Amino acid sequence: MRELWIAGNWKMYKTRAEARAWVAALIEHPQAATVHLMAFASATLLATVEETAKGRIWVGAQNLHPGREGAFTGELSARQLLDAGATAVLIGHSERRHLFHEDDELLQKKVRTALDSGLRPMYCIGETLAERQGGRTEEVLDRQLTRGLAGVGAEEWSRLWVAYEPVWAIGTGETATPAMAQAAHRFTRDRLQALGGEAAARVPILYGGSVKPENAGELLSQPDIEGVLVGGASLEAGSFAAIAAAGAERQKTS
Numbered sequence: 001m002r003e004l005w006i007a008g009n010w011k012m013y014k015t016r017a018e019a020r021a022w023v024a025a026l027i028e029h030p031q032a033a034t035v036h037l038m039a040f041a042s043a044t045l046l047a048t049v050e051e052t053a054k055g056r057i058w059v060g061a062q063n064l065h066p067g068r069e070g071a072f073t074g075e076l077s078a079r080q081l082l083d084a085g086a087t088a089v090l091i092g093h094s095e096r097r098h099l100f101h102e103d104d105e106l107l108q109k110k111v112r113t114a115l116d117s118g119l120r121p122m123y124c125i126g127e128t129l130a131e132r133q134g135g136r137t138e139e140v141l142d143r144q145l146t147r148g149l150a151g152v153g154a155e156e157w158s159r160l161w162v163a164y165e166p167v168w169a170i171g172t173g174e175t176a177t178p179a180m181a182q183a184a185h186r187f188t189r190d191r192l193q194a195l196g197g198e199a200a201a202r203v204p205i206l207y208g209g210s211v212k213p214e215n216a217g218e219l220l221s222q223p224d225i226e227g228v229l230v231g232g233a234s235l236e237a238g239s240f241a242a243i244a245a246a247g248a249e250r251q252k253t254s
């Protein structure tokens with residue numbers, strides 16, 4: 001059966017009680033049993049998610065500092081995130097790139113740190129509206145992939161994911177059409193193959209940007225879309241479970 005990854009990015013939302021209720025509701029949903037579920041949560045929630053999820057949900061952090069430890073007030077190391085229960089981490093989400101000015105060189109260091117420490121990175125890429133309208137989507141994706149994933153070793157590709165999230169589709173209600181998303185995913189896979197051969201071409205590529213229960217099934221039926229990274233529609237457990245159910249349905253028919 002085709003493996004599918006259904007990931008929620010909670011951003012700066014939820015208290016511990018809310019996180020606990022979400023996880024408890026989600027793991028009760030039998031439809032979600034055949035897909036991989038992931039929750040990328042604030043650091044304050046990681047231990048709660050891990051304890052409540054009973055191994056059913058991958059626990060992800062939303063950011064990390066590339067250093068091992070040190071005088072970096074307000075930052076979190078890979079070791080601390082692992083200790084809190086995370087096994088995965090988002091790197092290069094567009095809000096980090098654009099609101100917090102993280103560039104590909106910094107993100108490459110974060111990917112390196114995550115892989116060295118045993119945290120699995122989900123490396124996010126995506127073009128802005130101006131870049132798409134200027135015909136530069138492929139150039140941007142190529143640059144983000146080549147720089148951010150520089151130095152990933154042959155045996156490390158099986159420990160990461162890539163998320164394609166067009167910036168203009170995040171939190172805007174605008175979704176890339178399935179054909180547009182498929183084209184960007186195909187391009188991403190070809191670039192990954194050029195960077196790391198067959199092992200890199202097998203990296204799961206998730207789509208993100210205004211994914212909802214109504215559009216998840218069609219997106220997930222595209223041949224190069226192996227999952228979705230969901231922001232707004234992941235906050236409510238019922239709507240996230242409906243997206244997971246759409247994924248499970250696609251698995252049966254593919």
Ligand code: PGA
Pocket residue numbers: 009165169170171172173208209210211229230231232233
């Ligand atoms: P959205 O966010 O689903 O609310 O568009 C996606 C993301 O930021 O990962």
